[in-house]
Amino acid sequence: xxxxRDISTASGNQTVNLAGSFTPKGCEFFAGINTGAYQHSxxxxxxxxxxxxxxxxxxxxxxxxxxxxxxxYLVSSGSNEAFGHVGSFAAGSFVIAWTKNNSPTGxxxxxxxxxx
Numbered sequence: 854x855x856x857x858r859d860i861s862t863a864s865g866n867q868t869v870n871l872a873g874s875f876t877p878k879g880c881e882f883f884a885g886i887n888t889g890a891y892q893h894s895x896x897x898x899x900x901x902x903x904x905x906x907x908x909x910x911x912x913x914x915x916x917x918x919x920x921x922x923x924x925x926y927l928v929s930s931g932s933n934e935a936f937g938h939v940g941s942f943a944a945g946s947f948v949i950a951w952t953k954n955n956s957p958t959g960x961x962x963x964x965x966x967x968x969x
Contacts, residue, residue, distance in 0.1 A: 864953045
């Protein structure tokens, strides 16, 4: 499935509805945002453990970083960023708990694959 997130939105929860009614046990995420240079984040989350790998794009093209507490991490410039992890899983949905840091801009497209 897929969803979008305007990363200028205040910190908070985003519910993502699945095509089926199963309760996920984990999800992989592939996220990207285009604010002049493509930036991306690839992550995994099982509700307890989260990890992402990301490219800083604009600030340092090709520079990769890893976070072991977030499954999504998007940077629009400098320390203007939004990051998130799975806050909960439920039948037919999951919740991403987002944190906004400073003043990020842009809309991320997130493609996900969840398994039960």
